[in-house]
Amino acid sequence: MNQAPAPPPPERPSARVRWFKRFIILATLVVVAGMVASFRVGRFYVVEGAYSARTAVVRWLTGLQPDRSEIELDWARRRRRSVEKTTEVLTKFYEGADEPIRALFQTAGMDPAHGLVRFGRADQTFLLSSQVFERDDDGRSYRLRPDTRSVWLRQVTLHNGPFGLFQVLDTPEHRKAAAEAGAIVDEGSITTTNSWGLRGPEPDPSAPLRGVVLGDSFMQGMFNGDEQTPSVYLANRLAELYGCPVSVANTGHIGYSPEQYFYSLLEYGERLKPQFVVVSVCPNDFGEGFEILQGQADWLDEAAYWIDRIYGWCRARGVICLIVPVPTYPQVESRRKDGFYPGMVNNAFPGPPPCYCDPLERFLDEHLRLRWEAQQAGQSLPRSLLYNRHIDDDHFSPRGADLWAEVVARRLMFLIETIGRAASPSLPKPRLSSLTSSSGLRR
Structure with a gap:
């Protein structure tokens, strides 16, 4: 049987045609690039894309992270x-x-x-x-x-x-x-703010016991009164323990992150000369909203860098540095998911074990106690009273702020007596009877 003749091979375009097509593609790219570059947002995404691509290639080829100056330029x-x-x-x-x-x-x-x-x-x-x-x-x-x-x-x-x-x-x-x-x-x-531009009483550099609290809106005490912030409660509890004046500078500002915490410490730490620094961190210090509870910590490396600098400042001056992750209302009311938060915070903190304090267990105990108390009164407690949930807010209620202070004051006392006493020889001995039970929480 005769086979059909094979079709002729396709004709290759001439060199002139090939170069013309290449010219059209190149000209199109140039026009598109020009249009993108003519807009401010376009220039931003071009530069940002180039930086991200370069960083990824360098990390893949060498395993090295970008230089700190490059990171700060990118953030700027x-x-x-x-x-x-x-x-x-x-x-x-x-x-x-x-x-x-x-x-x-x-x-x-x-x-x-x-x-x-x-x-x-x-x-x-x-x-x-x-x-x-x-x-x-x-x-x-x-x-x-x-x-x-x-x-x-x-x-x-x-x-x-x-x-x-x-x-x-x-x-x-x-x-x-x-x-x-x-x-x-x-x-x-x-x-109300004092002359230092901070919420709370005027800081007193001559007080026998002095501390700086670093944080965001949780420490600022959003939606709570001046006498109902975590820092005020902390000062009160330490004053009860030691029987002497205590001055705590509350540097909490809504929207702050570990970067702003560090620069706040540089300013107020040199003025107050604290014996202790409390670093309050919350989920959005490490990523968007509560996404860190799902393991999506977009800013973990950046936050860890600034936490390390805070710890370095304290260590160089012999100051106690205590990092305290905020227990969030979903972890109290719904699911803990604490493997990522505060687990990742714990992994990133360079300090010794006692200088990391997680109040979550204490918050859960108090939440259960309050539910039990409500049940005995024939009431229900669908939302935790430790947060301002009655106004659909996520921050500590006055009760929650004082519970936080109870946990932190207790840990600070043990740290002061074991590793910080040499820096405060004139500080009175603590009165352990002042360590209140849950029933002593301020309402």
């Missing part, structure tokens, strides 16, 4: 872009907002002309009141203004608006603007 670039983006969102939102919201923004110092747009942890950016906060270019990004009285607003609805933190001055004018905009003034959250 990302933060600039985040500030620009939030500012653009603020401007667009403000132009289209109704009059009561515009009036609130103007009164609170949060309008485009006066609002303080600054970065906090990682490259997260917030809109703050420039009347309550001020810019800081020495590592902290922003800080509370000294000698200021402010209050928190809740239920400020911003459709397609910026991420705003509505801690505003507490004046009749501000309260009137808030009411007209439909916001709720949280009466229990009135906040």
